[in-house]
Amino acid sequence: MKNHSKIRRVLLSLGLVLLAGIIYVGCSKQAATSTGALSGDEASQVYVKPGEYDEFYAFISGGFSGQLSVYGIPSGRLLKVIPVFSQDPEKGWGYNEETEPMLNTSYGFIPWDDSHHPELSQTNGETDGRWCFINGNNTPRIARIDLTTFETAEIIEIPNSGGNHSSPFTTENTEYVVAGTRFGVPFPQKDVAINSYAENFKGALTFISVDKESGRMEVAFQVLLPAFNYDLAHSGKGNSHGWTFFTSYNTELKSTLLEVNASQNDKDFIAAVNWKKAEEYLKAGKFKELPANYAHNVYDETSHVATSTMKDKVKVLIPEECPGLVYFLPTPKSPHGVDVDPTGEYIVGNGKLSADMSVHSFTKVLKAIENEAFETTIEGVPVLKYEEILAGVVEKPGLGPLHTEFDGKGNAYTTFFISSEVVKWKVGTWEVVDRAPCYYSVGHLMIPGGDSKKPDGKYLVALNKITKDRYLPTGPELTQSAQLYDISGDKMKLLLDFPTIGEPHYAQGIAASKIVPNSKKIYPIEENAHPYAAKGEKMAKVERRGNEVHVWMTMIRSHFAPDNIEGIKLGDRVYFHVTNLEQDWDTPHGFSVMGAENAELLIMPGQTETLLWIPQREGVFPFYCTDFCSALHQEMQGYARVSAANADVPLKWSLGEDEPVQ
Amino acid sequence: MKQLPRLLMVAAALSLLALFVFPMWKIVLYAPQYPDGVEMHIWINKIGGNSPGTLQNVNILNHYVGMKYIEPDSIPELKYFQYVILVMVGLGLLAGFINRKGVFLAWSILLVVLCTLGMYDFYLWEYDYGHNLSDTAPIKIPGASFQPPLFGKKDILNFVAVSLPHIAGYFVGLSMLLGFGAWFLKNKNKKQHEKATVLAGRTAAYSMFA
Numbered sequence: 001m002k003n004h005s006k007i008r009r010v011l012l013s014l015g016l017v018l019l020a021g022i023i024y025v026g027c028s029k030q031a032a033t034s035t036g037a038l039s040g041d042e043a044s045q046v047y048v049k050p051g052e053y054d055e056f057y058a059f060i061s062g063g064f065s066g067q068l069s070v071y072g073i074p075s076g077r078l079l080k081v082i083p084v085f086s087q088d089p090e091k092g093w094g095y096n097e098e099t100e101p102m103l104n105t106s107y108g109f110i111p112w113d114d115s116h117h118p119e120l121s122q123t124n125g126e127t128d129g130r131w132c133f134i135n136g137n138n139t140p141r142i143a144r145i146d147l148t149t150f151e152t153a154e155i156i157e158i159p160n161s162g163g164n165h166s167s168p169f170t171t172e173n174t175e176y177v178v179a180g181t182r183f184g185v186p187f188p189q190k191d192v193a194i195n196s197y198a199e200n201f202k203g204a205l206t207f208i209s210v211d212k213e214s215g216r217m218e219v220a221f222q223v224l225l226p227a228f229n230y231d232l233a234h235s236g237k238g239n240s241h242g243w244t245f246f247t248s249y250n251t252e253l254k255s256t257l258l259e260v261n262a263s264q265n266d267k268d269f270i271a272a273v274n275w276k277k278a279e280e281y282l283k284a285g286k287f288k289e290l291p292a293n294y295a296h297n298v299y300d301e302t303s304h305v306a307t308s309t310m311k312d313k314v315k316v317l318i319p320e321e322c323p324g325l326v327y328f329l330p331t332p333k334s335p336h337g338v339d340v341d342p343t344g345e346y347i348v349g350n351g352k353l354s355a356d357m358s359v360h361s362f363t364k365v366l367k368a369i370e371n372e373a374f375e376t377t378i379e380g381v382p383v384l385k386y387e388e389i390l391a392g393v394v395e396k397p398g399l400g401p402l403h404t405e406f407d408g409k410g411n412a413y414t415t416f417f418i419s420s421e422v423v424k425w426k427v428g429t430w431e432v433v434d435r436a437p438c439y440y441s442v443g444h445l446m447i448p449g450g451d452s453k454k455p456d457g458k459y460l461v462a463l464n465k466i467t468k469d470r471y472l473p474t475g476p477e478l479t480q481s482a483q484l485y486d487i488s489g490d491k492m493k494l495l496l497d498f499p500t501i502g503e504p505h506y507a508q509g510i511a512a513s514k515i516v517p518n519s520k521k522i523y524p525i526e527e528n529a530h531p532y533a534a535k536g537e538k539m540a541k542v543e544r545r546g547n548e549v550h551v552w553m554t555m556i557r558s559h560f561a562p563d564n565i566e567g568i569k570l571g572d573r574v575y576f577h578v579t580n581l582e583q584d585w586d587t588p589h590g591f592s593v594m595g596a597e598n599a600e601l602l603i604m605p606g607q608t609e610t611l612l613w614i615p616q617r618e619g620v621f622p623f624y625c626t627d628f629c630s631a632l633h634q635e636m637q638g639y640a641r642v643s644a645a646n647a648d649v650p651l652k653w654s655l656g657e658d659e660p661v662q
Numbered sequence: 663m664k665q666l667p668r669l670l671m672v673a674a675a676l677s678l679l680a681l682f683v684f685p686m687w688k689i690v691l692y693a694p695q696y697p698d699g700v701e702m703h704i705w706i707n708k709i710g711g712n713s714p715g716t717l718q719n720v721n722i723l724n725h726y727v728g729m730k731y732i733e734p735d736s737i738p739e740l741k742y743f744q745y746v747i748l749v750m751v752g753l754g755l756l757a758g759f760i761n762r763k764g765v766f767l768a769w770s771i772l773l774v775v776l777c778t779l780g781m782y783d784f785y786l787w788e789y790d791y792g793h794n795l796s797d798t799a800p801i802k803i804p805g806a807s808f809q810p811p812l813f814g815k816k817d818i819l820n821f822v823a824v825s826l827p828h829i830a831g832y833f834v835g836l837s838m839l840l841g842f843g844a845w846f847l848k849n850k851n852k853k854q855h856e857k858a859t860v861l862a863g864r865t866a867a868y869s870m871f872a
Contacts, residue, residue: 524714557722583715584722585698605715631726632800 063503184227675754728799
């Protein structure tokens, strides 16, 4: 009897599996036809003829690679990988003497981070193509990439923060980029029991000002809030300009088993910060200046050298002392992304564990504030009444909403991680009008300008976490992917998917025409202000300073000057300061020396970079150009002779002759 | 209207001043890996290009086949040609002041002669750079020369070289036209004037007999 019921149960479950299989096959067949593998014109829509340019740049984060990748859209061609928070031996970034200070932090040299959200600078709420900001999660930082050079120009560390996730999201005129702490941390950091979370831990929202001309960042102020986990952010625009919205989870204030403990409250909060009000309070002196410790690293484009400065103070605003600075908007349930529509009126809370999606109205928020329609107040922050601020609900759109972007034509597009799809809905009527599957588990999505006032609603890029069977297998570690959809019509149409570097966490897109005219081709050699630049072969020389040997070296097709160096001794530290004298487009040279423990140099025309070489043995060691530069590239080589510490070999150097050139 | 030839003469003289504002000649090298072309500009007193690095880029290309470095400091013409031009501007203005057709013609012919000599000199330099190759050139091609064209288009190894006047070059041409134009009109004016005098004389004579 017992056995029978077991068999029956087994049969039943087998049947269910079979049924699921049939449904799956049916569905995937349907998917295959609906994605139109054979309908023909997708290929021509993404085909960019050899030699022609893509219409858009996509800046796709490298996620845990710490880098930022640049793709062309619609072709999906990879154009560049920009090292930001990670050392890159290919470019010598973080290895050469000039860029090493860029990775300095209050913890010392940190050569890796987890970079999530690229964010383009904006003017009047529109992407302007000047800079791309990106956050470092692990050791909280924000970087600014200069889009004339596509190089990291600045990195600032965020004090009193842990897990810089809700960052860097700009304001309408790039007045600020922001940094909300994902992890509550003791404020200030101290040795306390972890389970004293609720009493000792805090959550800081940091506003970093950006200089209008230079782009230079400064930590302007921090707002001290309860230790919720501030997840994502977006600033207002139009009417809501002057406000920044941060989602939060773990309003339960737990420090362990968060997957359960932080998922208990029906509603968590979107923190709405009135940063114009903050400016008034700062002006009125209503801040506390607290000790802090963070690094500010700036790369100078004319000296080609980065400097790292430690800062020791930060201005903090406390809501209890600054009424009207922050309000909490209750939002179901552990909202992940917070996205503001192009008009600035609607604030979409993507409640990732909620069955529906709540959209708040900024006008209603202002009204609720005016009428003091507060549910309660938490640490000086009024909690607005949910019903009073709600604009509408997108009902049962899918499972696990994460992020929303807009097409500028009244439509919103939301990603659903669990149901692995993008869903298109109408702003204002909240009706779902289309859905398209993602392969697989989409996180963020990107429409060029899709989080700005003026989206280019032509393409949508879905950024997927998992690829499984989508590409040729490459062992246990598989690529991740981006998927390109045409959204110019009523229905979304999948055009292409392409592999990406690291994790393509978030991305920004911009019309190429906003960037191409400003892209630099060379660095003018006469502007080179590097302290060790040799701006002509006549300036090439070698100098000994104690046990340091400094080599002023030049490179031009197709030789180094000098290319024979003698008189180096064991125990010396040899600094090769190498200047690329070329002034032609796309003529970098590389420099590598045998036994160097760091990396190569990759030097752009007109630039100077320095490689430290500590010889370990006596002998004669070759160096050579690594970047194929000309028909005589292979001949671009030289020798450094290393003698015993007590040898009396004189210091000499030469090029093209047996005698020293001195 | 009577002053027109003289004005043209002055304009002819002043047109030459364009040589101090614009390049007079350009040599452009085209190859697939140079999508913008390498465009070298020859001025009356210097050598430049469409980018600050042009001369260096040309020299880098030239050195593979052993051509001499183009060093503006070693080309004396770049120093004294400008004075020749200034003298010509002065003479032109003087001619305008004298206002005689023979002077206009003489100045214009002198300008043509000078330009012809200048082009010949340009040819000689081109010949020298194209043929006087280093013995230690990395790439040697037996029998090949790398002389750019004096005017027009020519294939040189992987490049197409195009040699054409630049803006100031056209101004020199304009200057010649204006000079000869001044002479021509002056000549015509004078003949008309003589004719008019004769006619006036005849009318006077007829009236006497009437």
